[in-house]
Amino acid sequence: MLKKRLMGVVTVKNGWAVQSFGYQRYLPLGKPECLVENLNRWGADEILVQVIDASTKGLGPDFKLLEKISQLGLETPLVYAGGIRNLEDAVKVIQMGADRLVVDALLHANLGEVIQISQRLGAQAVIASLPLSWSGQELLWFNYLKGQLHPFPESLLNLMHSETISEVFLCDYLHEGQERGFETALVDHFPNPKVPLIAFGGLSSAPQLQDLLSRTQISAVAIGHFLTYLEHALQAYKEALFGMPIRPSKYETRFSLLSHVNT
Amino acid sequence: MKVITVGVIDYGMGNQASVIHALRGLGFRVRMSANISELEQTEILILPGVGAFPSAMQKLHQLDLVSYLQEKARKHDPIIGICLGMQLFASLSHEYGLTAGLDLIPGEVLPSSQAKWHIGWNTFESVSDDPLFKASDGQTFYFNHSFYFQGPREYHIAVTRHVQPFVSAIRRNKVVGVQFHPEKSQSAGRELLKNLIVGLIDA
Numbered sequence: 001m002l003k004k005r006l007m008g009v010v011t012v013k014n015g016w017a018v019q020s021f022g023y024q025r026y027l028p029l030g031k032p033e034c035l036v037e038n039l040n041r042w043g044a045d046e047i048l049v050q051v052i053d054a055s056t057k058g059l060g061p062d063f064k065l066l067e068k069i070s071q072l073g074l075e076t077p078l079v080y081a082g083g084i085r086n087l088e089d090a091v092k093v094i095q096m097g098a099d100r101l102v103v104d105a106l107l108h109a110n111l112g113e114v115i116q117i118s119q120r121l122g123a124q125a126v127i128a129s130l131p132l133s134w135s136g137q138e139l140l141w142f143n144y145l146k147g148q149l150h151p152f153p154e155s156l157l158n159l160m161h162s163e164t165i166s167e168v169f170l171c172d173y174l175h176e177g178q179e180r181g182f183e184t185a186l187v188d189h190f191p192n193p194k195v196p197l198i199a200f201g202g203l204s205s206a207p208q209l210q211d212l213l214s215r216t217q218i219s220a221v222a223i224g225h226f227l228t229y230l231e232h233a234l235q236a237y238k239e240a241l242f243g244m245p246i247r248p249s250k251y252e253t254r255f256s257l258l259s260h261v262n263t
Numbered sequence: 264m265k266v267i268t269v270g271v272i273d274y275g276m277g278n279q280a281s282v283i284h285a286l287r288g289l290g291f292r293v294r295m296s297a298n299i300s301e302l303e304q305t306e307i308l309i310l311p312g313v314g315a316f317p318s319a320m321q322k323l324h325q326l327d328l329v330s331y332l333q334e335k336a337r338k339h340d341p342i343i344g345i346c347l348g349m350q351l352f353a354s355l356s357h358e359y360g361l362t363a364g365l366d367l368i369p370g371e372v373l374p375s376s377q378a379k380w381h382i383g384w385n386t387f388e389s390v391s392d393d394p395l396f397k398a399s400d401g402q403t404f405y406f407n408h409s410f411y412f413q414g415p416r417e418y419h420i421a422v423t424r425h426v427q428p429f430v431s432a433i434r435r436n437k438v439v440g441v442q443f444h445p446e447k448s449q450s451a452g453r454e455l456l457k458n459l460i461v462g463l464i465d466a
């Protein structure tokens with residue numbers, strides 16, 4: 001049976017991993033590769049590295065960071081987001097060790113390029129990031145490059161309908177970084193009931209994760225800095241989610257504890 | 264103990280970096296190349312792959328690797344295909360029209376009629392007595408694909424269930440394909456990769 005996933009998210013700004021509050025205030029957490037290494041060691045189901053200033057500064061993907069992460073020899077699937085401008089960027093991101101990639105700014109700038117990426121790499125490798133808010137009446141899509149809100153556009157519905165992307169990274173950007181802040185109305189009112197959703201933003205408590213994971217459309221839940229302050233936080237979440245369709249937690253080491261014991 | 268040298272085929276369609284790091288972490292020596300004379304200096308080949316079947320076959324043709332891989336398989340030299348690499352072993356694929364594959368293991372690559380994608384961790388159920396896979400029965404591995412192998416039962420090593428059961432590992436002589444990513448499947452993947460490389464060379 002296909003398991004639902006707990007995805008660990010590392011948010012990067014100015015080259016540093018940051019704790020983000022609604023993508024407006026940031027606290028530095030350290031080197032991104034160190035956080036990625038921890039998530040790998042703890043047995044995250046997937047790791048997302050999102051470089052949030054790559055598109056706003058027009059920098060393109062952070063290949064230097066990908067190179068550093070590649071040197072870690074990750075054994076956990078890696079998803080990369082940030083600055084992907086075209087097919088060439090996307091192919092290079094995959095060649096440098098990412099298993100999948102996330103597009104966001106490109107959804108506003110050039111849908112044709114998203115289609116090309118999907119045709120070359122396969123739709124299973126392409127995730128659409130949608131920063132959304134709920135007005136109380138309708139879903140609104142946030143263009144963070146322009147700071148503008150838009151009604152959910154027909155073009156995105158067509159993109160999902162045409163199966164150009166395999167999953168939506170549904171980001172509650174307003175409540176990102178806020179404990180138990182995630183707005184479930186974003187899932188309830190999502191206009192395409194078939195596309196698998198990865199919920200992100202303000203996910204911190206086990207009951208909240210349990211509620212989301214019990215919904216058919218949710219394929220994964222993504223957790224950011226709430227994983228950062230506690231050793232083995234990911235295993236603790238998994239243990240609290242016992243009975244849900246997820247991989248059980250593992251505490252593993254490559255080194256036998258008995259190997260240094262003289263008998 | 265002699266260090267095994269593994270050749271990773273560099274045809275521009277893979278997450279080669281992950282595969283190479285996983286292999287080095289297991290203690291193997293790795294050569295990544297598309298050059299036949301360099302690949303010939305290795306003991307086992309790995310064909311990784313992320314992407315669409317037609318583009319991948321086009322790249323293999325451009326690099327003159329199609330007949331080389333077919334000859335290696337005929338000589339019973341060991342080859343492991345990962346994800347798209349496994350699908351390329353098939354006779355043909357229906358992805359974006361019909362494309363002939365390497366035809367190392369008879370079969371076709373088809374879209375699922377029920378679930379468009381299969382992304383995430385799922386269970387490996389052994390359906391053969393192949394000793395190389397024995398330790399992996401019941402383990403979970405990371406999958407990320409939208410097309411599926413269908414071929415004669417005699418080549419099936421394992422199945423995985425996603426709506427319907429599908430073939431997740433195949434073998435013909437010393438050509439082995441896995442639909443999942445052992446290099447990204449943590450301890451279960453490490454164990455399988457090591458068992459396959461050592462076992463196929465010793466077989």
